[in-house]
Amino acid sequence: MNATKRRFFLVALSVLCGTSLVFGGPVNQVSHQTADRQQGSAVLFYVAHQGQLRDVMFNPVILNQVLVNEGSAYDNNTGVFTAPIAGIYQFVFVAQLCRGPHNNNWDFMVNGDERMKCHAQVSGGDTTLNTCYYMEKLKKGDQVWIKQRAGSCAWASTTSKTITFSGILLASQGASTLGGRYGSSCPLPSLSHRVAPSSAGRRAAGSGVFFIMLLCLFLWE
Template sequence: MVALEARLNASEGMVEKLRRENADRPKVAFSAGLTNDGHVGPFNSITTLVYRRVITNIGKAYNPNTGVFTAPVRGLYYIRFTAMGLKGPQSIGAYIYHNDKSVMFNHQNNDNGRNRFLSNALTLELEAGDVVYMRLPVNQELYDEKSSNYSTFSGFLLFPM
């Protein structure tokens, strides 16, 4: 019986230690919809996309006024986007930028009057203060509406490093 009590006490101590470690870990997650207004673009120059409709912003690292996510801690982050284009003549496309460098580009041409969709994701090793944001290519457009969240930008910290 004494041995069981010792094991129980040790297990309870380990659980408490894990709770403290988890409480101390940074919590970072964001998700935002592009617009309530329908079409964004086309523009004559590459344009930073500002996802104004915040769905989640744990840690307040995403800025809905600029469209920029700023890593609060060094770590591995998962970043993803979805994009929609309504029927029409315009192609759709999106870049993901890390600091001033494009790290991903996706594109879909006009599809004979059908709606078009893009979605992709990547993991990035970010330093505290690094920024990640989306950009719209020249002469392309996206579509979104409040009730559907067709075009979103999201990310979260997998683990600090």
């Protein structure tokens, strides 16, 4: 290949690359986040109670030490969590049982209905840390709290944090806050999203192929 042909080849290659960038458009498209995710939809809280919850009914139990309240959905004045958006939530209640013959019963309450009972009992001078989990798909505005039945007893010091109530938004509007999706059957993974080429892009691509063919014939001679 002589110097003239080499220069022609470099110029033609530059023109072809420029045409591809202008008319071809982007190959990959980054998926957009949902409006909730863009605005910061993290909803989670972790609260503790200082002191004993002894023998009487509390409905709701007011846990007065707020450690985490992302989304400001837990009200430490009422002890009630109000779902700010619809989605799947998980809640955890933990209580250190008092020593003695106490019949300990706590309920996860949703809009005033008893959805799950948390029961624990020990004998003599024994004690244990009782942990209960609950998960439900809530609507925006649904309220969740813990109810203690009479005869129950739990204790905590100012530093032990052995009576706690926590919750987290796991997924909303089909998008998991922990990654992935829910609500679809057997989703197929997609390696990339392609943008449909415009008519101008298709014409430019066809012209590029024809130009390459002419270039090859020219260099072959």
